[in-house]
Amino acid sequence: GAVVSQHPSWVICKSGTSVKIECRSLDFQATTMFWYRQFPKQSLMLMATSNEGSKATYEQGVEKDKFLINHASLTLSTLTVTSAHPEDSSFYICSAGGGTGKNIQYFGAGTRLSVL
Amino acid sequence: KQEVTQIPAALSVPEGENLVLNCSFTDSAIYNLQWFRQDPGKGLTSLLLIQSSQREQTSGRLNASLDKSSGRSTLYIAASQPGDSATYLCAPGYSTLTFGKGTMLLVSP
Numbered sequence: 001g002a003v004v005s006q007h008p009s010w011v012i013c014k015s016g017t018s019v020k021i022e023c024r025s026l027d028f029q030a031t032t033m034f035w036y037r038q039f040p041k042q043s044l045m046l047m048a049t050s051n052e053g054s055k056a057t058y059e060q061g062v063e064k065d066k067f068l069i070n071h072a073s074l075t076l077s078t079l080t081v082t083s084a085h086p087e088d089s090s091f092y093i094c095s096a097g098g099g100t101g102k103n104i105q106y107f108g109a110g111t112r113l114s115v116l
Numbered sequence: 117k118q119e120v121t122q123i124p125a126a127l128s129v130p131e132g133e134n135l136v137l138n139c140s141f142t143d144s145a146i147y148n149l150q151w152f153r154q155d156p157g158k159g160l161t162s163l164l165l166i167q168s169s170q171r172e173q174t175s176g177r178l179n180a181s182l183d184k185s186s187g188r189s190t191l192y193i194a195a196s197q198p199g200d201s202a203t204y205l206c207a208p209g210y211s212t213l214t215f216g217k218g219t220m221l222l223v224s225p
Binding site: 006046 | 152212215
């Protein structure tokens with residue numbers, strides 16, 4: 001149980017376009033979802049935390065107008081990178097909390113974004 | 117702000133060795149601590165979860181210990197195998213998880 005699906009796994013886009021990444025909890029209701037970013041050889045950095053039906057809470061230094069997060073249901077959260085630029089190229093990973101384990105996060109497989 | 121340090125940053129060993137990976141964290145007010153494995157270009161695989169009230173957890177050849185008061189955790193890998201080659205991340209958790217940079221492990225045949 002506690003499977004989190006993230007799609008797409010890899011996306012290449014032109015500079016200036018927007019990219020949407022989906023994160024789904026397949027077999028449990030995720031009251032909270034988290035979005036992380038990982039640059040090469042760096043640790044995962046939390047970007048934002050979202051609770052179903054409310055606005056996301058962004059970490060310091062993360063532009064909320066650039067990284068739009070929607071958590072419209074208990075099984076789906078989306079991250080949209082708006083007007084992507086090459087410096088946004090990174091590995092984005094979502095996780096979902098809820099399930100049967102308190103304070104446990106279940107991770108998606110990640111999305112590699114390459115902006116040309 | 118929680119800060120997590122993992123030592124060593126990289127480790128290369130021959131197959132069969134027993135290994136210890138170290139993790140230290142600055143804020144001991146945590147609910148739990150997780151150890152993850154990350155293969156190159158992939159997501160995270162949860163290995164072990166230790167609740168704050170526990171001292172250790174075991175899964176197969178893996179054993180993780182937690183000394184919450186001193187802000188330390190260790191991951192012990194017994195009889196290492198080439199398939200264990202990956203980056204190992206520790207993440208103490210409160211309302212959110214904070215990750216270290218990881219230990220990159222290479223086990224050669």
